[in-house]
Amino acid sequence: xxxxxxxxxxxxxxxxxxxxxxxxxxxxxxxxxxxxxxxxxxxxxxxxxxxxxxxxxxxxxxxxxxxxxxxxxxxxxxxxxxxxxxxxxxxxxxxxxxxxxxxxxxxxxxxxxxxxxxxxxxxxxxxxxxxxxxxxxxxxxxxxxxxxxxxxxxxxxxxxxxxxxxxxxxxxxxxxxxxxxxxxxxxxxxxxxxxxxxxxxxxx
Numbered sequence: 001x002x003x004x005x006x007x008x009x010x011x012x013x014x015x016x017x018x019x020x021x022x023x024x025x026x027x028x029x030x031x032x033x034x035x036x037x038x039x040x041x042x043x044x045x046x047x048x049x050x051x052x053x054x055x056x057x058x059x060x061x062x063x064x065x066x067x068x069x070x071x072x073x074x075x076x077x078x079x080x081x082x083x084x085x086x087x088x089x090x091x092x093x094x095x096x097x098x099x100x101x102x103x104x105x106x107x108x109x110x111x112x113x114x115x116x117x118x119x120x121x122x123x124x125x126x127x128x129x130x131x132x133x134x135x136x137x138x139x140x141x142x143x144x145x146x147x148x149x150x151x152x153x154x155x156x157x158x159x160x161x162x163x164x165x166x167x168x169x170x171x172x173x174x175x176x177x178x179x180x181x182x183x184x185x186x187x188x189x190x191x192x193x194x195x196x197x198x199x200x201x202x203x204x
Contacts, residue, residue, distance in 0.1 A: 027165060027166040028083065028086060028164065028165055028166075029164045029165050029166055032161075032164035033079060033082055033083060033086070033164045034079070036078075036082050036154075036157065036164055037075050037076075037078040037079040037082055038071075038075055038078075039153065039157075040078040040081075040082065040106075040110065040150060040153055040154065041071040041072070041074040041075045041077075041078045042067070042071045043149050043150070043152065043153040044074070044078075044110065044114075044145075044146045044149035044150045044153065045067065045070045045071040045074050045146070045149075046067055046071070046149065047145050047146075047148060047149035047152075048070075048114075048142060048145040048146055048149065049063075049066065049067055049070065050145075051141060051145040052141070052142075052145075073117070073120075074114065074117055077110060077113035077114060077117055078110055080109070080113060081106045081107075081109035081110035081113060081150075082106050082110075082164065084105075084106070084109055085102050085103075085105040085106035085109060086102065086106075086163055086164055086165055088105060089101060089102050089105070089163065090165070094162060094163075096159060098163075099158040099159055099162065099163060100155060100158065100159070102154075102158055102163050103151065103154035103155045103157070103158040104151070104155075106150065106154055107147055107150035107151045107154055108147065110146060110147075110150050111143045111144075111146045111147035111150060112143070114142060114143055114146040115139055115142070115143055118138075118139065118142040118143075
């Protein structure tokens with residue numbers, strides 16, 4: 001009887017461990033990541049173009065087309081920054097402090113990735129302003145404007161909408177028993193009652 005009850009307790013405890021030992025997992029919400037990437041690129045590149053409004057390129061385009069062209073080229077960098085920040089904060093809680101951390105990390109990452117992007121842009125389309133101000137000042141203006149635009153966009157989005165990931169879920173290795181331990185012990189205890197009663201009977 002005692003061995004059966006102990007084995008039942010061990011089985012119940014093991015099933016509980018199978019559920020609790022699996023940490024909460026998050027998955028990327030790819031639809032929101034794509035939307036965030038496009039909106040981030042449009043916001044940050046738009047502000048950067050306003051800062052460099054007097055610059056001239058080899059092939060001049062109307063301002064809306066110029067904005068859409070540069071923003072579309074920046075979307076991959078924005079996606080890398082957003083995915084990287086989301087991966088770093090995979091265990092973050094849905095509170096304002098952790099959402100702000102995500103927005104700041106993604107903004108800094110996008111600003112750093114915009115530096116080689118600006119070099120590629122100057123190589124493809126030319127930029128007279130880079131020759132006038134020098135490379136260091138031009139890079140600081142570009143990355144600083146991208147950082148300001150990213151922070152201005154991502155912080156409200158993070159606080160109002162959230163980090164682009166799914167809700168946490170647990171993945172137990174085996175389904176836990178819904179029967180409480182006290183119920184599992186009843187067959188062993190019930191089988192012990194007749195034997196105790198039989199031993200108490202006097203011999204004829």
